[in-house]
Amino acid sequence: MSACELFAELAYDRVIPHVFLATLPATGAPYITVISFTAFSLLIYASTGANLIVISQMCVSNPSSIPYI
Numbered sequence: 001m002s003a004c005e006l007f008a009e010l011a012y013d014r015v016i017p018h019v020f021l022a023t024l025p026a027t028g029a030p031y032i033t034v035i036s037f038t039a040f041s042l043l044i045y046a047s048t049g050a051n052l053i054v055i056s057q058m059c060v061s062n063p064s065s066i067p068y069i
Contacts, residue, residue, distance in 0.1 A: 007033035 008030055011020040022032045 003037045004030060004033040007036060 007016065007020050010016045011018055011033075020032050020036065021030060023029060024031050
């Protein structure tokens with residue numbers, strides 16, 4: 001599932017506001033979720049001082065350490 005689909009599913013489940021389901025009339029793309037994901041990604045990138053090494057170390061290196069929900 002992509003991050004944009006995650007926002008849409010959270011909006012369907014009423015975890016986040018319904019405004020995240022707004023779509024473009026021409027394409028049907030959920031533009032609010034795309035803008036939100038882009039802004040969040042840019043915020044993370046800026047908070048690391050535009051250092052890709054720091055961002056690459058933010059991911060989990062051992063998948064078995066992820067708790068199963």
